[in-house]
Amino acid sequence: MPPTAPALSPELFWLTLTALMTAAMWVPYILRLIVQLGPLKTFTDRSADTPLMATWAQRAKRAHYNAIENLVVFATLALTVNFSGVGNSTSALACEIYFYARAAHYVVYMLGVPFLRTLAFMVGVACQFTLGGILLGFIR
Numbered sequence: 829m830p831p832t833a834p835a836l837s838p839e840l841f842w843l844t845l846t847a848l849m850t851a852a853m854w855v856p857y858i859l860r861l862i863v864q865l866g867p868l869k870t871f872t873d874r875s876a877d878t879p880l881m882a883t884w885a886q887r888a889k890r891a892h893y894n895a896i897e898n899l900v901v902f903a904t905l906a907l908t909v910n911f912s913g914v915g916n917s918t919s920a921l922a923c924e925i926y927f928y929a930r931a932a933h934y935v936v937y938m939l940g941v942p943f944l945r946t947l948a949f950m951v952g953v954a955c956q957f958t959l960g961g962i963l964l965g966f967i968r
Contacts, residue, residue, distance in 0.1 A: 838920030843906040846927045850899050853892040853934055860885035884938055891937035895930055898952060902926055905959035912963065919962050926955035 862870045909919045933948035961967035
């Protein structure tokens with residue numbers, strides 16, 4: 829009998845999904861590297877500056893780095909909201925929107941769509957500020 833998942837607050841649920849999505853973002857550009865260099869060279873080359881020739885793969889890698897950088901801020905805020913007990917429907921919605929904004933950011937960044945990339949990024953930042961506003965008592 830498999831274990832049952834613990835009941836998570838909405839903030840922790842969306843944080844978990846966001847962390848798992850971020851953890852998987854390396855897959856497309858590593859697959860491209862395997863196609864480019866072959867599996868043996870990809871997994872044994874110790875060179876950190878191996879070029880990804882496809883521009884979409886370069887953008888995917890940058891989008892992944894950006895997601896990791898922003899996950900630090902989002903996770904800190906979502907965890908603080910959860911453990912401080914101030915979570916509400918607004919914080920839950922902000923966390924959900926953040927997840928979708930980061931997913932959209934990754935896709936449009938990888939595809940090279942600049943305006944939509946910036947828009948998705950800004951939506952994610954607005955979600956972070958919403959969580960911060962809730963924590964500071966500016967937003968109910």
